[in-house]
Amino acid sequence: MAIPQFGQPEPGRTYGDRPAAFGIAERDGKIAAVRVKKPDHAAWLDLPGGALDPGEGPEEAVVREFAEETGLKVAVGEAYARADQFFVNTSDKAFNNRATFLVLDITGEDAELKVEDDHTLVWLPPHEAIETLRHEAHAWAVAAWLRLLRKR
Template sequence: MIELPGDLPVVERTAVRLVVRDARGHILLFHTRDPEHPRLGTWWELPGGGVDPGETYTETALRELREETGFVVTVDRLGPPSWRRRASFVHRQRRHLQDEVVMTVRLDAVAPDVDGADRLDYEVEDYFGFRWWPVGEVVAGRDRFYPGRLPELLTPFLTGDRIDEPFELWS
C-alpha cells in the first residue's frame, strides 16, 4: 500500500503522457510551474492529461495533444502505451494520485510552434514555455523533469522496452 502525505485532498485519475518527437527526433517538453506552490520551482514535463470518462488511451492522447499543442495527428502517428507508471504530485491545492501510460507521437515537421489556444485556464498559467530537446540532452539533463525518471527511462522507452515504473512521489 502506498503511503501518501496527508497534506491535501487526494484526487485519483488515469492519465496519458506523450513523448512528442519531431522530424529530427527531438522531444517536446513544457516549461512548467504551479503558481499556487512556488516552493516547487519550475520543471520540464511531458504533455498529457487525464482520461475523460469513456475515453481510450488513444482518444485521450489525440485530444490532449490538440488541446495542449494545437497538433492534430492521426492514430497511426501514435506508439503503444508501453510505459506504465503510478505517481503522486501536488497541483492546485490537491494531491493527485495517477495511473499513467506514456505513448509516443511522431510529427513530420521540425520543431513546430506550439499553439496553446485550446488549453485549459490552469494550463495557460502553468505552462510558460516549451522546448524541443535532443534526446541526449534530456538523458544528460540536470533540470527537473516530470516524470522524474525521464532522463533514465527515455532511451529504453524509445528503443521499444516495456517499462513498468515503480511508484513515484514527485511532490
C-alpha cells in the same frame, strides 16, 4: 510484466487513481515537452499529456492534451509503456497517475487548439529530457522509447 511505480507517497495522504496518457513526439532528433509555470511555484518540465476525461481512452486523451498544451496535432502510433507515479499537484491534491505512454506522429500545428496558457512547448534532446523531466515515470518512459527505437 509488472507496471513500475514511481514516487514516494507522503504518509497520511490518500492518493486517488488518475488514469492518464502522455506521448512522445519527435522532430529533428528532439522530443516535445512542456514547460509548466503556475503562480507561486517554480517552473517544471513534463511530457505533454494528462488525465483521461470521462469516456476517453488513452489515445483520445493524448491527442486532446497535446493540442491543448502545445498546439500540435498528432496521430497516435503504438502504446509502448505503462508506469504509475505518485504526485501532489499545485492544488495540494494527491494522485497516482496510472499512465500509458504512446508514440506519436506530428501531423500539423494549430495555435488556436492551444488553450493552456501556463504550458509552453519546448524541444529537448531525449537525454536532456531524461535528466530534467519532473516525474521519474516520464524520464523512465523516454528511456524506454529510446530503447524501443534502438530495437527497430
